[in-house]
Amino acid sequence: MSWQKSIEELRRRERLAEKMGGEEPVSRQRGRGKLTVRERVAFLADPGSFHEIGKIAGNATYGADDELEHFTPSNSVMGRAQLNGKSTVILADDFTVRGGAADASIWQKMVQAIKMAAEYRLPLVQMIDGTGGGGSVKMLEKDPRTYIPETPGWNEITHGLTQVPFVSLALGPCAGMGAGRVAASHFSVMVKELSQVFVAGPPVAIALGEDVTKEEMGGWKIQGQNGTVDNVVNSEAEAFETARRFLSYLPASVHELPEREQPNDTPDRREESLISIVPTDGKTPYKPRKIVEATVDKGSFFEIGHDWGRGIVCGFARLDGYPVGILAGDPFFLDGAWTADVCDKVARHMDLCSQFHLPVVHFVDCPGFAVGVKAETAGVTRAGVRAMTAIYQADVPVCSVVIRKAYGLAGSAMMNQSRTKWRYCWPSGDWGSLPMAGGIEAAFRKELAEAEDPDALKAQLYKKFDAIRSPFRTAESFYAEEIIDPRDTRPLLVDFIHHAWRTLEPGERRIGFRP
Template sequence: MSWEKELQELALRKELAARMGGEAKVRRHREGGKLPVRERIARMVDPESFREVGALAGSGEYDAEGRLTDLTPSNLLIGRAKVQGRPVVVAADDFTVRGGANDGAVGDKLVEAERMAQDLRLPLLRMVDGTGGGGSVRNIEIKGHTLLPKLRMWPLMAQNLATVPVVSLALGSVAGLGAARVAASHYSIMVRDTSQLFIAGPPVVARIGQNLDKNELGGSDIHTRNGVVDDEADTEEAAFAQARRFLSYLPRSVHELPPRAAEPGRAGEQEWLRGAIPSDTRAVYKMRPIIETLVDEGSFMEIGKRWGRAVITGLARIDGWPVALFASDPYHYGGGWDGPAAEKFTRLLDLAETFHLPVVNLVDVPGFQIGLNAEKAGAMRYGVRALTAVAQSTVPWCSIIVRKAFGVAAGGHQSAGRFNFRYAWPSAQWGSLPVEGGLEVAYKAEIEAAEDPQAKMREIEARVRSLTSPFRSAEAFVVEDIIDPAATRQALEEFVELAAPLREPGPRVFGYRP
């Protein structure tokens, strides 16, 4: 018996599905500066590695004899592929078919993609372009009834965040569930000008009297500054490159360990670090060149650069080993933590804990931000959550105190409940309060009783400052070691060498955070 007829129909169905939304809609999509979904997948993953699942799903049209005459494919493509030789799961919206809105198969395919990533323990790449399964008003007439919101995929999405790396790329106007899928990831990217993210888009928002275009309402300039999205890219190709780079630092799942680079990396010239910190404690300096000098050349991938800017966060390698890196940025509030900085710190620490990344922390923290705005913004609540995350962390940790470490915020430079590596530079200074802010309180009566209060305060300050040298603290074993800044890379290499065997695969469970 020959199955030639069925094989011909199979080929026809695949041919019709490959048309996506049709020539006209694909052309308009390109004219809007966006790639068609199948081209996106081809450029994101390794050549010819994409194996589609559910390629035949969609809505068929038939003649009177029941023969297929046309097919509108599902507007969600899912499947398996490889990125830099490592397997991943891909879920990509097709905006050319019903604008990426829901059809009969999208919900099932969304669940299938999330479950595939979970059960195969593979990273998940989401390319979101549209509502991503949330449906449209047209569905009311098609179905004859309205649907009660039920996020069948959300339990799996939550499990995946605790199990496999999840990367989401917003590649068009994403709203509702599509926007939520972008935010519910370990790393998210928007494309400048061509992608937007909303709870509800401009036509809906206009009904409450806000007439805004798409970028004014939800462009990357908004969401990379508020922390909803981690980063932006100039082009889709650049976004794909950022996604590949992020995945390169992480294991396939929590059941494996982050891979070391094929060849150990080299660091830059270290000698200049001796003069990197100004002697004037009020002067700012650039932290990023210090980071780039200490880690393997070209390995630092900063994440969330435009929000929570008092803290620099990202992934890097030291001698080939991947690490999560934190650093203060004195150019923003002197490195003092506000709510967004603490939240950003917590997010990366959770990533490090989930995927077994050792932590390197370059410390210059004058404390939490102070003043009315900080109090109104709840800086203490976010700060306490960050400190609790530090106390709950179990990954190996190395802190380098490069300058200030004051107050409760600086107390979270590492967990006090276990052994950590810790070094200070000669430029370091620390205490419960900075000398500048604490003299007036601690010596109030003595200062007020003096004939010349200002002279008395200068006298007291000079006396107290003579005791604040980090070498005096080292005598009392307050700090384990003070090192030449030019020797920091050597100390970090020892840290990662000793930390690597301590990493243990498996899921992590965090306790309650206030």
């Protein structure tokens, strides 16, 4: 007497689950250039490491003899796996079963995955490919009533975001709840031409009078440039690798510190190119990513949010093997001025680094908040104050390297300046409450108007104030702590990270009100 027959039935049901939505839907999925949910899990996870939970959950029908006649698996696949040797929870949508509609996913599986991630302190990776919500209006024929909307699991999502890294990969059309899950993450990725993210799809927009396609309404050119998603990639394989790399910089949960990797670079490396990378005219832009890459461990810079808030470069990197957050002003975009979207990007990145205990290196080049009607219409004042507050609420060490401009309120937000100023200034530094250019004409308007030779007086005034704004004069009063040879930047940052690491403490983050 044994349970062999039951085990055989279990294996039969598992084989049925592996068929997903059936031959035709699977063929359509592949015909769209998309992997199936089980192929995605296999590509994302370390080989042979995925342990599925709830595989035989789904919709079953039974005949008169109570034998299973038909089985459609849930369109939600979940379980535990290893990613780069680290335990992770995976939650993946199956578009071949009713287009990934939420009412076919068995919502308890999603909630179970999120609870497991938070309670057992494991990162969560979601592969989202679904129409969300309650599916088609046709479902009302089967269950002829409507309901007051409720979103099971949102409390668990809200809590989980405070505990462990959430990564969302948009791998198809993501609407309603699917779109919400993409946005409710610490890091999100879209695949060009393959995925779209929107509150509701084109049929709803058309009914409201806007005739658009999925790509026109929620494609990567929109969502990658407005910050709804962080990164845009060219293929599903690249999305999987991007997720793995993002997680490599973070601890499994806020209750741990990030791990140091074996250094692959010399700590005292001095890059000769840094002595001339910033043009001496004070106006011509330079490429900040070259400065970042020259000072962090070789090959370690991982950019986040390339396509939005382009006045600031954000990402992760390593210094002598230790993970750090990176901010760098980009003078190619409005001279690096902080627009509303730049401010949102700064606040989001500082929150991310602070929550997961990554010290921050800020390469400063900021002429202030963006000025003008367009900037004010976009809400730069409120966004700017929120960004400044996020920086002052951060509880991780920040090292600022002032590359060039630092003006006004935004220029002051290079760090929490009420704390120890671990700061280095390049000789190209240019700072103050407002830029000299234009300020001299405004301050000496009367004198210039009355002068016999206004141009000569203006040249004389510019020469005088150019001398006054020398960074050496600032250093004389200890308003600039150290002016350094740019080539010494990497050795000094390596020194910073060793000291910063001594101050880090794991645990949940508690912040106050943010205006």
